[in-house]
Amino acid sequence: MLKLAVFIGLLALTHALTVKQCATDSAIQVNSIEFSPYPPNLSQGFKVTYDVDILRSVGGKIDIHVNLKRKVMWVLWIPIPCSGLIGSCTHNDICNLMNTKEELCVMLAMLGLPCRCPWNAQKLSGSNGIAPHDLGAARSFVTGDYWLKAEVTRDGHSLACIELEMKLAA
Numbered sequence: 001m002l003k004l005a006v007f008i009g010l011l012a013l014t015h016a017l018t019v020k021q022c023a024t025d026s027a028i029q030v031n032s033i034e035f036s037p038y039p040p041n042l043s044q045g046f047k048v049t050y051d052v053d054i055l056r057s058v059g060g061k062i063d064i065h066v067n068l069k070r071k072v073m074w075v076l077w078i079p080i081p082c083s084g085l086i087g088s089c090t091h092n093d094i095c096n097l098m099n100t101k102e103e104l105c106v107m108l109a110m111l112g113l114p115c116r117c118p119w120n121a122q123k124l125s126g127s128n129g130i131a132p133h134d135l136g137a138a139r140s141f142v143t144g145d146y147w148l149k150a151e152v153t154r155d156g157h158s159l160a161c162i163e164l165e166m167k168l169a170a
Contacts, residue, residue, distance in 0.1 A: 017033070017034075017035065017038060017164070017165070017166045017167075018163075018165045018166070019033055019162065019163070019164055020162070020163045020164075021161065021162060022149065022151075022161035022162065023151070023158045023159070023161035026055070026158075026159070026160045027054065027056045027058055027152075027159040027160050028052060028054055028055065028058065028152065028160035029052065029053040029055060030050075030051075030052050031051040031052065031053060032050065033048065033049070033050050033051075033164070034049045034050075035047070035048055035049075036049070038167075039166065039167035039168055039169045040130070040168060040169065041169040041170065042132070042133045042135060042168070042169070043132055043133065043134070043135055043169075043170050044132050045129060045130055045131050045132040047127055047128065047129050047130070048127070048128055048130060049126070049127040050124065050125060050126065050127075051123075051124075051125040052123070052124045052125065053122075053123050053124075054119050054120070054121050054122050054123075054124065055121060057119070057120050057121060058117075058118055058119045058152070058154075058160075059095060059118020059119065060095070060117075060118070060154055060155075061093050061095070061096075061154060062095055062117070062152060062153070062154050062159070063090060063091065063093065063094065063152070063153045063154070064090070064091040064094050064150060064152055064153075065090050065091075065150070065151045065153065066087070066089050066090070066091070066148065066149070066150050067079070067088050067148070067150075068080045068086075068087055068146065068147070069088075069146065069147045069148075070144055070145070070147075071145035071147070072144075077147060085101070085103060085104060085107070094117075095116075095117035095118075098115050098117065135170050139170045140170070142168060142170035143168065143169055143170045144168060145165070145166070145167055145168075146164075146165070146166060146167075146168055147163070147164070147165045148162075148163065148164045148165075149161070149162070149163045150162050150164075
């Protein structure tokens with residue numbers, strides 16, 4: 001589930017990529033995330049390489065809370081509102097969403113991840129290409145610095161949390 005949040009983050013994330021765990025006793029450990037080229041360019045496509053450990057089974061009524069912001073005027077972070085599966089959103093009962101939202105499974109498949117619950121303890125690592133996207137007139141608005149915080153919870157208790165800060169090109 002956290003990989004979905006990471007993917008959402010890469011669709012919108014400062015000068016050097018920084019990845020930080022923000023939960024104690026996390027069920028999901030992000031060891032590394034790399035983009036090639038960096039910064040990733042949505043118009044040209046890019047490759048994401050990841051190494052994640054799921055330390056305990058993650059299943060049941062899992063929620064993902066995503067807070068996504070874009071830096072403007074070099075110092076001000078502006079929240080990006082939720083639109084579909086992208087932006088500052090709360091995705092309730094993500095396991096059920098996998099059964100009803102085909103686009104969620106498509107996003108997970110792009111990262112080589114399963115679209116089913118539970119996720120058992122395992123290592124998830126790989127490298128996947130992200131196809132180019134025609135952004136049209138929005139291209140100049142997408143390029144910039146982004147910050148993402150994604151928290152995975154079950155019954156209100158934090159299972160995992162990650163913060164990403166990165167530059168995105170378009």
